[in-house]
Amino acid sequence: MKISIELSLYPLAEEQYKTEIWAFIKRLRGVEGLQVITNGMSTQVFGDYDLAVNHVMAEIKHVHKTTGAAVFVCKFINGDRSQVEAES
Template identity: 35%
Template sequence: MKVSVEISMYPLKEAYCQPIIDFIDCLEKKPDVSIQRNSMSTHIYGDYRNVMDTLDSEMLNVLEQIPETVFVIKLIGTNREKAVIDACG
């Protein structure tokens, strides 16, 4: 089953930008998922298990380093990657 996830990360600390960049960089190194960045959130596409395993390991890494981090996640059980690309031109 293919899924699409929209995720936003909010480290509750003054220097919040670099942890977000580092998190997205780690996601982009995962070969089994496709990542699209934008200014408000990051989109992750792929097989359900690959996406969820990636999120599980990378969110755990963040929370171990910065426990005061909020993640907001939306998940849909279809691959919306092409739909997002088509809509954005």
């Protein structure tokens, strides 16, 4: 089963918030089997359901453990919507 996840990360840090966002994205891009697409508003993750959900949740936990505070806005939809996004 495939899944599509859209995430937005908002670190509540005054300094280096962009560094934390890009580190989060880089870690997800390093996972073999995931397709990670970014734009100015969010990051989309496409792949096998268990692989994607497990890695996204692990990265959310990592950010919460290593930053003072951060907000995540997430959308999860079953199926691989990467082709639908590309056609739009």
